Amino acid sequence: xxxxxxxxxxxxxxxxxxxxxxxxxxxxxxxxxxxxxxxxxxxxxxxxxxxxxxxxxxxxxxxxxxxxxxxxxxxxxxxxxxxxxxxxxxxxxxxxxxxxxxxxxxxxxxxxxxxxxxxxxxxxxxxxxxxxxxxxxxxxxxxxxxxxxxxxxxxxxxxxxxxxxxxxxxxxxxxxxxxxxxxxxxxxxxxxxxxxxxxxxxxxxxxxxxxxxxxxxxxxxxxxxxxxxxxxxxxxxxxx
Amino acid sequence: xxxxxxxxxxxxxxxxxxxxxxxxxxxxxxxxxxxxxxxxxxxxxxxxxxxxxxxxxxxxxxxxxxxxxxxxxxxxxxxxxxxxxxxxxxxxxxxxxxxxxxxxxxxxxxxxxxxxxxxxxxxxxxxxxxxxxxxxxxxxxxxxxxxxxxxxxxxxxxxxxxxxxxxxxxxxxxxxxxxxxxxxxxxxxxxxxxxxxx
Numbered sequence: 001x002x003x004x005x006x007x008x009x010x011x012x013x014x015x016x017x018x019x020x021x022x023x024x025x026x027x028x029x030x031x032x033x034x035x036x037x038x039x040x041x042x043x044x045x046x047x048x049x050x051x052x053x054x055x056x057x058x059x060x061x062x063x064x065x066x067x068x069x070x071x072x073x074x075x076x077x078x079x080x081x082x083x084x085x086x087x088x089x090x091x092x093x094x095x096x097x098x099x100x101x102x103x104x105x106x107x108x109x110x111x112x113x114x115x116x117x118x119x120x121x122x123x124x125x126x127x128x129x130x131x132x133x134x135x136x137x138x139x140x141x142x143x144x145x146x147x148x149x150x151x152x153x154x155x156x157x158x159x160x161x162x163x164x165x166x167x168x169x170x171x172x173x174x175x176x177x178x179x180x181x182x183x184x185x186x187x188x189x190x191x192x193x194x195x196x197x198x199x200x201x202x203x204x205x206x207x208x209x210x211x212x213x214x215x216x217x218x219x220x221x222x223x224x225x226x227x228x229x230x231x232x233x234x235x236x237x238x239x240x
Numbered sequence: 241x242x243x244x245x246x247x248x249x250x251x252x253x254x255x256x257x258x259x260x261x262x263x264x265x266x267x268x269x270x271x272x273x274x275x276x277x278x279x280x281x282x283x284x285x286x287x288x289x290x291x292x293x294x295x296x297x298x299x300x301x302x303x304x305x306x307x308x309x310x311x312x313x314x315x316x317x318x319x320x321x322x323x324x325x326x327x328x329x330x331x332x333x334x335x336x337x338x339x340x341x342x343x344x345x346x347x348x349x350x351x352x353x354x355x356x357x358x359x360x361x362x363x364x365x366x367x368x369x370x371x372x373x374x375x376x377x378x379x380x381x382x383x384x385x386x387x388x389x390x391x392x393x394x395x396x397x398x399x400x401x402x403x404x405x406x407x408x409x410x411x412x413x414x415x416x417x418x419x420x421x422x423x424x425x426x427x428x429x430x431x432x433x434x435x436x437x438x
Contacts, residue, residue, distance in 0.1 A: 057329075057331070071288065071292065082288075086316050090285060093415070232313055234290060
């Protein structure tokens, strides 16, 4: 049970607590052909109805690590998700409607709190759904193409690659601290990186390209890494 | 109260293929020394469009040696031998050690395993044991805390003495795990490396 607690705390950290001194939001130079480019960026996410199973390995900054199974049923913006031990005990089961209303169906301690549920769904949306907000297309200083989505409190950059894989960064507004940890007299608000997703080993599954590995890294002192290895991907028939 | 965990319960049930709790007509002097079987595990959840199917093998030998191995879709092995236990997960062509919840589950198994092998499964104070048919046994948790994890367990005994056909563990109304066992072999000597090597 102690290790379950650790897993719970870890996963809470993943979504809620990993604020820190991430990299600053890079400058985007707007480019032509934004509409088509933005479509290419959102196309990296699975469309339609899918059931995914991932083997999840997590690692904290202090070296603590563990494993779990993640089950995900996607139907457009609707998400159903479960977290299980490798042996199949359901630790957490919930669904989030298209409107984002969260319903927790089962949550064993220490997963039985709203922060965990909300954070888990937020990470799932980051990994598997196009980001909300208005999109812009352009290039970064290094010339790499980028799609930037501004949802007010959070900015998301998607960097698609030629092989169908991609990288994603999220940024949120944070207040600058002095090196001693205190706020300066005139604190600056700036967009800093909070999470990075690397989609790797992308391959054809049916008619779509899916990453075999997704690695989500939370920035800052409470940093963490979530490694999702695709175990199965099943396209589901359209809803009746 | 000791909190039995999923694999602990599961193995406990499986290793309880001894006469007393399974079939009152069998000879209680027959003691289980080893069990080997294949299993298919189906996980049903309310949110799932299709159940998750896993397949694996297990081997147990007295006094406390165990190999519980999922072959697919995720290759993982739990090994127990001479007090040493480890859990391994295959990743990128090799095995890496997992320090997750399964290890805790096995500590529970070890605590109860002696009782089960002696056919004293009903000694476990956590469950109410009832018969729901000639070859069906239902275990219901007595305590509320355990009921939140598992609502009931149904055991389907085989026609052959000492053989379990199926175990269904109900977590809730639409959530259950069903294990079906095949090719069960009893009391055949199993080499020690089965319990030490991936």
